[in-house]
Amino acid sequence: MDVILAFSCNPTEQPLCIPESILELFELPVLFGSVNRTMVYIALSALIVMAVLFFAYRKPRLVPTKFGLAVESIVDFVRNDIAIGVIGPGGEKYAPYLLSLFLFILVGNFFGLTPFINFPIGSRMAIPAFLALVTYAIFVFMGFKKQGLAYLGHTLWPPGVPVALKPLIGVIELVSIFIVRPFSLAVRLFANLVAGHTMIALLLGSGVYFIYAAATGEISALKGFVVGPLWFVFGMAIFLLEILVLALQAYIFTLLSAVYIESSLHPAH
Amino acid sequence: MDALMILAQEGAGLTGNIGSGLAAIGYGLGAIGPGIGVGIVAGNAVQAMARQPEVAGMLRTNMFIGMALSEALALIGFVVFFLAG
Numbered sequence: 083m084d085v086i087l088a089f090s091c092n093p094t095e096q097p098l099c100i101p102e103s104i105l106e107l108f109e110l111p112v113l114f115g116s117v118n119r120t121m122v123y124i125a126l127s128a129l130i131v132m133a134v135l136f137f138a139y140r141k142p143r144l145v146p147t148k149f150g151l152a153v154e155s156i157v158d159f160v161r162n163d164i165a166i167g168v169i170g171p172g173g174e175k176y177a178p179y180l181l182s183l184f185l186f187i188l189v190g191n192f193f194g195l196t197p198f199i200n201f202p203i204g205s206r207m208a209i210p211a212f213l214a215l216v217t218y219a220i221f222v223f224m225g226f227k228k229q230g231l232a233y234l235g236h237t238l239w240p241p242g243v244p245v246a247l248k249p250l251i252g253v254i255e256l257v258s259i260f261i262v263r264p265f266s267l268a269v270r271l272f273a274n275l276v277a278g279h280t281m282i283a284l285l286l287g288s289g290v291y292f293i294y295a296a297a298t299g300e301i302s303a304l305k306g307f308v309v310g311p312l313w314f315v316f317g318m319a320i321f322l323l324e325i326l327v328l329a330l331q332a333y334i335f336t337l338l339s340a341v342y343i344e345s346s347l348h349p350a351h
Numbered sequence: 352m353d354a355l356m357i358l359a360q361e362g363a364g365l366t367g368n369i370g371s372g373l374a375a376i377g378y379g380l381g382a383i384g385p386g387i388g389v390g391i392v393a394g395n396a397v398q399a400m401a402r403q404p405e406v407a408g409m410l411r412t413n414m415f416i417g418m419a420l421s422e423a424l425a426l427i428g429f430v431v432f433f434l435a436g
Contacts (some may be wrong), residue, residue, distance in 0.1 A: 168412055260421075266423040273429045335414055 124204045128190040131182065160184050160336065168340040169347065176343055179220070183213065184336040187271070191328035194320065202328070205275040207268070210335075214268035219340040222260075225346030236349045267338055274331050278324045285317030299351050388421035394423035408429035 117154015138153035164184075165177040169308060187204065194202025204210050225233040237259060239254040289310045359372035396414035400407045 119415070167408060263422050265428050266419065269426040269430060270419070270422065273426055334415060334419070337412065339417055341412065341416055 089141060098253040104225060119201065120203060120209070122140060122191070122204050123193055123201055124209065127193065127203060128188050129190075131185040141283070142313070156185070157181060157197060164336055164340050168337065169344045173340070173344075176220075176340065180336050180340055183217075184332055187213070187332040187335055188329065191275065191332055192316075194328065195324060200279075202275040204331075205279060206273045207272050208269040213335070216265045217267065217342060218264040220339075221342045221346045224343060225228075228347055229349060233346065263302065263342060271331055272334055273326060278320075278327055281320055282317055282324060285313055285320060289313035289317060297330075370435060374432045377435065378428050378432040382425050385421050385423075385425035385428075388424075389418050392417040392421060415436075 105136075118300050132152060138150045139277050143150075160181045161174060161177040165173040165180050167173075169176060169204075190203040190209070192202075193199050219337065229236070237255050240255060243251050258278055292306050292310035292313060295301045296310065355368075355373075355376065358368050359376055392414060396410050396417075399410050403410075
């Protein structure tokens, strides 16, 4: 079962593999003293990203190789469509940050669908929370740097709003920009990874359970050998959907980071 | 109300804790509104792209912003589910 699940569990005894404590998802990994699984995969995904970029751009040439061209199209997409497309002229300054964010999340997400690893690193709350906090620090810092204290003024006392409504809108904006933004950025990635992975594990585990039950004669062979493979087919369909979702979540995280940075650079609209 | 408690007990059958069953029902109810909201945002964005394909890039960005804002409620619900369950 290690092919499907991230931890050892025997679905023939227990149809739903419930971990010891669900709060495990929110625990911060231990930094010193013990190296755990999460840290190994974080380092691995960072290494993969660095290796891909290094080998693609080691020797820049006029006519790139196929591999170089593929990597170039990703870089071009992040730089032109996300960084410059959203932030506008001057956005290329943020392209390196957005590219490393995009590639790290993408590779980390695809660990969740790699057989024998089965562990999307974003499914530990610490990782998306940290990435969201970096984006948060960047957009708050750039807001104060570009606009000075007017950044708070635009937020708390928004121009172009009737005076009677200004305190109300100001409070709503304060909560939405400084609390809900980083929170939802982190939880969106986390929730999508946890929910998608749980769904795949549940469906494929059900397939194993039905076939095992039919093999031991617990349920009739007709039931087990017809319904079990159906669960597998359904699980594989969700697996394909998950490939789409994982890539989309990496894109959305990067895009929203760019949107938030843009909103503190150009307040006038 | 009785039907709700029965549902919660059924849902709790896996862990034996009625709180987790109620939390699952609460999250299901809480996801209705954001679901409708995201549907409206995406539907209208597709309609606008069909009418004016040349601004599709800008519309897509704005669609994701709108989705992010309305999805925030569902995400809060997801966290409350963990806290309650």
